[in-house]
Amino acid sequence: MLANPELTKTDAIKKSGVSRETVYRWLKDPDFIHKINQKIVTYAGAEASEVWKSLIYQCKQGNVKAIKLYFEMIGEYQQTYKLINDTKVEIEFVEPEQKAIETTAKEVENE
Numbered sequence: 001m002l003a004n005p006e007l008t009k010t011d012a013i014k015k016s017g018v019s020r021e022t023v024y025r026w027l028k029d030p031d032f033i034h035k036i037n038q039k040i041v042t043y044a045g046a047e048a049s050e051v052w053k054s055l056i057y058q059c060k061q062g063n064v065k066a067i068k069l070y071f072e073m074i075g076e077y078q079q080t081y082k083l084i085n086d087t088k089v090e091i092e093f094v095e096p097e098q099k100a101i102e103t104t105a106k107e108v109e110n111e
Helices: 009-016 020-026 030-060 064-073 096-110
Strands: 078-084 088-094
Touching: 009 020, 030 064
Parallel strands: none
Antiparallel strands: 078 088
């Protein structure tokens, strides 16, 4: 129950029928934490398709942050930062194919 994202810790404790002190003692046990984390991964895996659908929906609604995240996730967008004069930051957007072309060109120049 502690791994269920729909329940608060207090609700999970109440539902379990176990005392609060016992649960907090268990939460100090690495084996118990490991089992909880495994359950969280199970919940997360079960929800992955819904999260993906939500991301796509947000992209279709024009959410720029969602669109950026989508392209980052599929490897079509990479953001790099350069420091100039130790103070000014220049943001440069680089597509993976462009970066590969630039890298190859530099290698050829150095030969």
